[in-house]
Amino acid sequence: LKSNPSNNEEKEAQTQLTKSDELQRLHSQALSAYQKEDYEAAISLLDEILAVCVWDAELRELRAECYIKEGEPSKAISDLKAAAKLKNDNTEAFYKISRIYYQLGDHELSLSEVRECLKLDQDHKQCFSLYKKVKKLNKQIESAEELIREGRYQEAISKYESVTKTEPEVPVYATRAKERICHCLSKNQQATEAIKVCTEVLQLEPTNVNALKDRAEAYLLEDLYEE
Numbered sequence: 001l002k003s004n005p006s007n008n009e010e011k012e013a014q015t016q017l018t019k020s021d022e023l024q025r026l027h028s029q030a031l032s033a034y035q036k037e038d039y040e041a042a043i044s045l046l047d048e049i050l051a052v053c054v055w056d057a058e059l060r061e062l063r064a065e066c067y068i069k070e071g072e073p074s075k076a077i078s079d080l081k082a083a084a085k086l087k088n089d090n091t092e093a094f095y096k097i098s099r100i101y102y103q104l105g106d107h108e109l110s111l112s113e114v115r116e117c118l119k120l121d122q123d124h125k126q127c128f129s130l131y132k133k134v135k136k137l138n139k140q141i142e143s144a145e146e147l148i149r150e151g152r153y154q155e156a157i158s159k160y161e162s163v164t165k166t167e168p169e170v171p172v173y174a175t176r177a178k179e180r181i182c183h184c185l186s187k188n189q190q191a192t193e194a195i196k197v198c199t200e201v202l203q204l205e206p207t208n209v210n211a212l213k214d215r216a217e218a219y220l221l222e223d224l225y226e227e
Contacts, residue, residue: 039066057086073100091117105172107138137166153184186214194218
């Protein structure tokens, strides 16, 4: 505006300046809403800003935090993936993505993302700690599934019992392990035990198709055709 104050340019500059002031105001409101834990309002304000400031990694990270608090992990992952691309060496974004996948029970994607973090910084304490845990869990699940494919059901049960000890705090892994134990017991013709464990799974997840099928197989072994 100062270097070339023609009418045309002045009008454009004034428009941009007004828009800039408005965005700064929205940014202050978004931060205030976030601090007050009004995450829904913060998301709404950040949506408006990011419609204009598409390449702002920090705003995307802030919106991802809000999505996590609001229980919308897939939207948080989307923002964090964008932030990881927009900001160089964004180990924090990869760490957060890996943690979300881990909490959702997707240990394979979690392992893949935490490896990206360690590629950027092999001494990253949080990422290395998470990497060790996820790698161990991943290996146990892979081994258990290999044993199931080989028909070594009793060994697979032991391996899945180890999974629940490795990760006692994230419920999805305990439920998954129990579902696979129910499958192994049914395949191993341990009908009474299978019915008990499958029923426990179905109390947690009434629409778990695998547990329903495995319990049905166990009922057949016991000649309980109505059930």
